[in-house]
Amino acid sequence: MIHAYAAKTAGGKLEPFEYEPDPLKDEEVEINVEYCGICHSDLSMLNNEWGISQYPLVPGHEVVGTVAAIGDRVKTVKVGQRVGLGWYSHSCMHCEWCMSGNHNLCLKAESTIVARHGGFADKVRAHEQWAVPLPQDIDPAKVGPLFCGGITVFNPIVQFDIKPTDRVGVIGIGGLGHIALQFLRAWGCNVTAFSTNPDKEAEARKLGAKDFVNSRDPQALEKLASSFDMIISTVNADLDWGTYINALRPKGRLHFVGVVPSAIQAHAFSLIAGQKTLSGSPLGSPQTIARMLDFAVRHNIEPIIETFPFSQVNEAIAHLEAGKARYRLVLKN
Known part of the structure; x- marks a missing residue:
């Protein structure tokens, strides 16, 4: 029994x-x-x-x-x-x-x-x-x-051949994100944490983030245009995904491991022009x-x-x- x-x-x-x-x-x-x-x-x-x-x-x-x-x-x-x-x-x-x-x-x-x-x-x-x-x-x-939580954020690092020289962003510093920061720092990446909670900055940096961005600040996001080889979204919320696509370098990838509630909206031109990719993994x-x-x-x-x-x-x-x-x-x- x-x-x-x-x-x-x-x-x-x-x-x-x-x-x-x-x-x-x-x-x-x-x-x-x-x-x-x-x-x-x-x-x-x-x-x-x-x-x-x-x-x-x-x-x-x-x-x-x-x-x-x-x-x-x-x-x-x-x-x-x-x-x-x-x-x-x-x-x-x-x-x-x-x-x-x-x-x-x-x-x-x-x-x-x-x-x-x-x-x-x-x-x-x-x-x-x-x-x-x-x-x-x-x-x-x-x-x-x-x-x-751990394998959810580790798997894309392996699957998409993330390199130690890559710049990677992590959206959401919670159950998934706090583990992703640790993995990516150990992998050798330059890591940026995106969070709506500025009080998490000190801990995010301690966990592995080199930079921290308040994702409620549109000006801070705009300044990051063409900055990242990969951005991993761990959140279960709808965001302005076009802003994050704009933050990718050419051939960059916006990767979802968090289940967002609504359809992901993106303009095809921004993907085509920079040969950028949207993806997810289980x-x-x-x-x-x-x-x-x-x-x-x-x-x-x-x-x-x-x-x-x-x-x-x-x-x-x-x-x-x-x-x-x-x-x-x-x-x-």
Whole structure:
């Protein structure tokens, strides 16, 4: 029997919930949950903002724990080994995307919390490939948010061959942005933080930003025309995207990892004239996650977290919903 916390209706409180799992599959692992981060995507799923939630819903896709049981054909992890699990829990392993190492692009990839029960529980299950072993020198209490927020901002650095000589902007200094600043500084980039909150300037610079721009100041944005090789948007808000496209150098890229609520408006001429690109990316493959964890250990990169016991899961959700999280929340069993 698995003991979890579930919401029975959209926007409902999380309540104790038990369920009997199916027999363990041949390539599946069962994880004893030690820690589980709370992501804004959990909140979106709880409120059915994307129209794909099924109830009772057990959120949780930033899991850290030890392997409790393995299927008969599991070869990549052992019982007792500490692993992490993120947004994806399974992919087909035989399509062109999985076979090319792009498991996160598999058209049959399964989310940890869509149509199945996630990590707000004492146990959770996943395909062995998505249960990524943790490096020995990483802090298990803090690493959970890297399995969603971290890989979300690390993946585009790898996918688009960001160079140490590049100038990169990060829009939004929150759960994703504060990790992006650390990765990009360690990568060697010249990093600029964009934020509507000027009070975050000192911390943004400490985390890795060389420059800080108040994104409510149109004159400050105009002065940055043709400045950046890449701008990564981590926010879930509609902005004047034309201003940021104007801030790109020729061949520059405006890349979205935050889910903005409305259609992205852009004039084709500004893209054509500078051969600029709009793009987005979903998390990363197990291989890229492992690469990110190794990079984080080497450069002492970790998310800034607040910790709650699982018994206070509703208080933690309310803390996130009120915009008070600094910067990621982690539940502890």
